[in-house]
Amino acid sequence: MTPLQRQKFKDIIESELTLLKIEIAATEEDSKPTITPDSAIGRISRVEAIQSRHIGEASVRARKARAMQLERALTLVDKEEYGLCVACEEPIPLARLRLIPEATLCVICAASLEA
Numbered sequence: 001m002t003p004l005q006r007q008k009f010k011d012i013i014e015s016e017l018t019l020l021k022i023e024i025a026a027t028e029e030d031s032k033p034t035i036t037p038d039s040a041i042g043r044i045s046r047v048e049a050i051q052s053r054h055i056g057e058a059s060v061r062a063r064k065a066r067a068m069q070l071e072r073a074l075t076l077v078d079k080e081e082y083g084l085c086v087a088c089e090e091p092i093p094l095a096r097l098r099l100i101p102e103a104t105l106c107v108i109c110a111a112s113l114e115a
């Protein structure tokens with residue numbers, strides 16, 4: 001990987017991370033309980049409110065996990081090992097890294113681990 005390519009991935013990771021943090025902040029705001037126990041709303045809408053809160057919490061968790069991976073990628077991006085598959089040590093195709101800049105596995109190893 002050339003220094004210019006590394007710089008580009010750094011930019012991609014940083015902008016994804018910024019976006020993710022904005023989304024996390026927005027979702028956390030949404031998932032705050034807005035209903036007090038004695039509020040006079042129907043049972044169904046209360047269940048719906050609880051369910052949508054759970055969905056909000058799950059997506060916050062997923063986003064936080066991705067943010068951690070991106071932050072890790074950011075610490076690696078200037079190093080030789082960035083862009084190399086941790087399993088087979090082959091370079092991860094740049095097209096894959098553009099989609100998943102935090103990827104640590106090539107397509108083949110990722111597929112064989114998921115199988």
Ligand SMILES: [Zn+2]
Nearest residue numbers: 085088106109
């Ligand atoms: Zn691999």
